[in-house]
Amino acid sequence: MPEDYILATEGLSKSFGGFNAVTDVDLKVRRGAIHALIGPNGAGKTTCFNLLTKFLVPTAGRIQYNGRDITRVSSAGIAQFGLVRSFQISAVFPHLTVLENVRVALQRQRGFSFDFWRSEKVLRGYDARALELLDEVGLAGDADRNASELSYGRKRALELATTLALEPDMMLLDEPMAGMGHEDIDRISTLIRKAAAGRTVLMVEHNLSVVANLCDRITVLARGRILAEGDYATVSGDPRVIEAYIGAGHA
Amino acid sequence: MTMVQHISPAQLAKPTNPPRAGLPASLYGRLFIALTAVLLVAPLALYPMFLMTLLCFALFACAFNLLLGYGGLLSFGHAVYFGMAAYVTGHAAKVWGLGPELSVLLGALTGAGLGLAFGALAIRRQGIYFSMITLALAQMAFFFCLQATFTHGEDGIQAIPRGHLFGLIDLSDDRVLYYVVLAVFLAGLLGIFRIIHSPFGQVLKAIRENEPRAISLGYNAQRYKLAVFVLSSTIAGVAGGMKALVFQLATLTDVHWTMSGEVVLMTLVGGMGTVFGPIVGAAVIVTMQNYLAHLGAWVTVVQGAIFVACVLLFREGIVGVIARHLRWRL
Numbered sequence: 001m002p003e004d005y006i007l008a009t010e011g012l013s014k015s016f017g018g019f020n021a022v023t024d025v026d027l028k029v030r031r032g033a034i035h036a037l038i039g040p041n042g043a044g045k046t047t048c049f050n051l052l053t054k055f056l057v058p059t060a061g062r063i064q065y066n067g068r069d070i071t072r073v074s075s076a077g078i079a080q081f082g083l084v085r086s087f088q089i090s091a092v093f094p095h096l097t098v099l100e101n102v103r104v105a106l107q108r109q110r111g112f113s114f115d116f117w118r119s120e121k122v123l124r125g126y127d128a129r130a131l132e133l134l135d136e137v138g139l140a141g142d143a144d145r146n147a148s149e150l151s152y153g154r155k156r157a158l159e160l161a162t163t164l165a166l167e168p169d170m171m172l173l174d175e176p177m178a179g180m181g182h183e184d185i186d187r188i189s190t191l192i193r194k195a196a197a198g199r200t201v202l203m204v205e206h207n208l209s210v211v212a213n214l215c216d217r218i219t220v221l222a223r224g225r226i227l228a229e230g231d232y233a234t235v236s237g238d239p240r241v242i243e244a245y246i247g248a249g250h251a
Numbered sequence: 252m253t254m255v256q257h258i259s260p261a262q263l264a265k266p267t268n269p270p271r272a273g274l275p276a277s278l279y280g281r282l283f284i285a286l287t288a289v290l291l292v293a294p295l296a297l298y299p300m301f302l303m304t305l306l307c308f309a310l311f312a313c314a315f316n317l318l319l320g321y322g323g324l325l326s327f328g329h330a331v332y333f334g335m336a337a338y339v340t341g342h343a344a345k346v347w348g349l350g351p352e353l354s355v356l357l358g359a360l361t362g363a364g365l366g367l368a369f370g371a372l373a374i375r376r377q378g379i380y381f382s383m384i385t386l387a388l389a390q391m392a393f394f395f396c397l398q399a400t401f402t403h404g405e406d407g408i409q410a411i412p413r414g415h416l417f418g419l420i421d422l423s424d425d426r427v428l429y430y431v432v433l434a435v436f437l438a439g440l441l442g443i444f445r446i447i448h449s450p451f452g453q454v455l456k457a458i459r460e461n462e463p464r465a466i467s468l469g470y471n472a473q474r475y476k477l478a479v480f481v482l483s484s485t486i487a488g489v490a491g492g493m494k495a496l497v498f499q500l501a502t503l504t505d506v507h508w509t510m511s512g513e514v515v516l517m518t519l520v521g522g523m524g525t526v527f528g529p530i531v532g533a534a535v536i537v538t539m540q541n542y543l544a545h546l547g548a549w550v551t552v553v554q555g556a557i558f559v560a561c562v563l564l565f566r567e568g569i570v571g572v573i574a575r576h577l578r579w580r581l
Contacts, residue, residue, distance in 0.1 A: 053467065079469030091467070093460035096453075104457045105468050107450060112470070114478060116451035123450055166468060 005064075006031040006170055006200045007052070007083075012061035014047055021047040023224045025061070029170075029217075034192070034201045036211045039221035040244055045204045046088075048221065049174055052202070053085040054078055066169065079108075082169035088178055090155040092162070094148035098139055101147050101158055102130040105165035133161045137191055153184030160191055171195070173203035177210050189214055212236075220244070278579065279444065282527065290433055299425040300497070305537045306436040307494040312517040312529035314486035317443050319515075320524030321452065322479040323459035324374070327382045328389025329514050331369070332362040332484035334506030335392060336491030341408035341501035342401050351414045351422055355435075355492035362488020363481055365392070370480030374473055386508065393506050407502030411495055422496070432493055439486055444526055446482060455479055516554065520561050522568030531569050 007029040014022040022044040029035045039045050050056040052063060054075035062071045070078055093101050106126040107113055134140045137157040142150060147158060156176065163171055176192060177185050189210060192201065205211050211218060212232045220227045220235055222244040228235050235241055293302055311333050318324050336358030343354040373384040396402045403409075413422035422428045446452055458465040458472045466472050495501045504510060513536065521532025536554065543550050565572045 055463070074471070076466050076469050076471045079467055084469075085467045087464060087467070091461055091464035093457045093464065095460055096456060100453065104453055104465070107453065108469050110450070112474075113450035113454050114475075116446045116449045116478070116482065118449050119445070120448045120450060120453055123453065162468070 003028075004031045005029060006066060007202065008064045009052070010062045010064070012048070012051060012063065013059050014044075014051055014056060015059050021224055022051065022058075025221075025224075025226055027219060027226070029200060029202050031200055032198075033216045034196050034203070034214055036215040036218045037202065037204045037221060038206070038208070038211055038218060039227070042223075043221040043244075044224040045221055046174070047224075049085075049172065049204050053083075053172055079166065079168075082167070083172065084163050084166050084168040084170075085172040086159055086163055086174055086176060088174045090152060090159055092147040092150070092155050092158050095146060097144055098134065098147055098150070098158055099127065099130050099143040102133050102162050102165050103127070105162045106130055108166060130165070133165055134158075136164070136194070137161045138187075153180060153187060156180070156184070156188055157191060160188070160195060164195055168199065170200040170202070173201060173205075175204050175206060177205060177207050185210060208236075279526065283440070283444075286527070286530075287437060290437075294426055294429055299429040301537075301541055303425070303429055303432045303497045304494075304541075305534055306432050307490050307497060308514075308517065308537050309530040309533035310436050310439045310493070311487055311490035312514055312521065312533045313440060313443050314483045314490060315514045316518045316523060316525075316529040317446060317486070318479055318483035319518060320528075321447050321455055321459065322476060322483070324476060324480065325382045325515075326373070326385040326480070326483075326511075327515070328369070328385040328387075328392075328508070328511050329484070329487055330506050330508065330510035331389040331392045332365055332487040333491035333494070333514075334396070334501070334503075334510065335365055336362045336488035337495040337501035337505045338396065338402050338408060340492035340495040341411040344414060344496070345408060345411050346401075349414075350418060351416055351431075351496055354414075355489060355496065358492025358495070359485050359488040362491065363485040366481040366484025366487075367477070370477050370484065374476045374480065386511070389506075389508060389511060393503070393508070396503060396506050402501075402503075405503065407500060408495075409500055411499040411501065413496050413499065428497065432497060435489065435493055439489060440526075440530075443486065446479075447526070451475070451478070516558055518568075520557065520568055522570035522572070522574070525568070525570045525574060528568050528570035535569070 005028045009025055009027045012022060012025040012027070013020065025048060037045050037048060047056065051058050054073060058071065062069060064070070065078070065081060065083055068081070070081065093104065096104065103123055103126050106129055107123060131140055131143060134143055137160055139154060139157055139161065142154070147155065150158060173192070176188055180188065185207070192214060216231065218232055218235045219229045220241050227244060228238045228241050315326070315329050318326055339361040340354040340358035343349045343357045344351065369385065369388045372388065373381050376384055397404060413428060415421050416431060420427060422431060454465070454470055455475055458470065458475055462472050491505060494505070517532035517536050518529045519532070520535055521530065522528025539553060540550055543553060546553070561568065567575060
């Protein structure tokens with residue numbers, strides 16, 4: 001039986017000048033999976049991620065999403081197809097309120113909002129849904145504060161709520177645990193697992209224990225190429241992976 | 252698409268003590284009514300000419316602030332939309348004999364058209380490069396005005412007739428014209444307030460705050476930037492057109508880069524990204540130019556000193572500092 005892949009790349013490559021950051025990557029993400037992209041520093045994870053989210057244009061190769069070729073689609077365009085990314089540095093809108101942060105995403109439902117002549121009161125219809133989403137990530141009490149006042153972990157939670165507001169089919173998370181303490185890591189892990197119900201998640205992550213707990217499938221990149229793929233047990237037992245990770249914090 | 256997070260001018264002056272969110276919207280309403288009341292009786296105490304100058308520049312600064320404070324885009328060539336509109340309004344009123352309302356409308360359309368053309372080129376770049384392109388385009392337009400025949404070079408368009416509003420109200424009396432200018436100014440201010448507090452304004456603020464994130468939510472940032480650029484240049488055009496009628500004069504000064512600098516100064520001194528800041532800034536600068544005129548070239552030095560003090564001591568501008576202390580959004 002053929003597998004159902006939501007996202008698939010074919011020969012995806014990117015070079016900067018003469019440097020090949022990503023070479024010939026055939027990445028396949030199964031629908032409904034929590035898939036991790038890991039690898040030592042400089043393996044090309046972030047480049048790969050930026051290619052998938054269209055923040056970079058590939059030198060060669062194709063990207064298929066939901067059976068559609070998205071190689072030439074803009075980064076705003078893929079969000080409209082239900083493929084939404086997060087950022088390594090927590091990506092909130094600092095001087096909007098927590099509620100407004102989520103509402104800006106909900107606002108997408110009404111189109112592109114070029115109506116500069118209408119009062120923003122028309123957006124109040126989204127407040128209830130926004131509060132619901134904030135409640136899911138435990139931020140309902142902070143709705144009226146500026147996002148800049150939140151702690152780092154809470155900003156990440158807000159970012160997740162904003163992403164979920166778009167009801168994405170697939171979320172691309174760029175190091176969701178970067179720079180976090182233990183408590184926050186547990187919190188966000190739980191949130192991601194909850195959010196992943198009925199969705200596909202592809203995440204770049206450094207923290208291997210997070211990946212071991214959270215992810216169904218792992219792709220290891222090294223020097224811009226796929227080194228190994230499989231579940232955590234398979235990948236962590238692979239001698240090539242161990243070699244690539246020596247001295248790089250392999251647990 | 253670049254991944255480099257540019258630092259927008261709006262981010263440079265982030266308030267350290269962020270305003271409380273969810274304030275009574277009526278605060279703006281009350282301040283607006285107070286401002287209107289003051290301006291209605293102001294001609295009793297001050298010369299209408301001085302007040303009209305102030306209002307024209309205040310509207311210009313508000314238009315500029317819409318772009319800088321809410322769009323995060325520092326245009327360094329905004330004099331073009333102001334000055335070109337002044338020329339077109341002047342030409343329409345004097346040579347074509349159109350009424351003041353149509354002349355100013357043509358001025359506004361000039362601002363819009365130029366804003367669309369120049370904005371479309373400039374928004375392709377970010378940060379300082381954006382500013383440099385707006386400056387370069389503005390300089391090109393300046394030399395066009397210097398050479399073109401309808402602008403009359405160094406002389407400018409002089410003795411522009413103020414005409415009769417809608418063919419009825421004679422505007423040659425300063426006190427009558429003052430109330431027309433005031434009405435246009437208040438309408439412009441309300442319009443800007445609405446733009447800022449519209450669904451469009453929300454997306455715009457989101458883009459200013461974090462452009463890559465706004466894009467990842469599916470918003471095409473370039474289009475919003477162009478839209479706000481055109482809105483800003485249109486209102487700047489209205490201000491320029493009114494200025495041409497008030498002074499009955501449109502000259503190279505209006506399109507010169509120093510004018511672009513002045514509007515930046517007004518906005519920063521008053522408080523960028525606040526609704527009332529640019530009005531206060533314009534009042535400060537115009538008052539200085541008026542009452543310190545006997546100092547001659549020293550006015551520029553005083554202005555420079557104020558600007559330096561402003562940047563060093565209170566980067567949020569006058570209204571920004573007040574807003575911070577009261578924890579209000581003004």
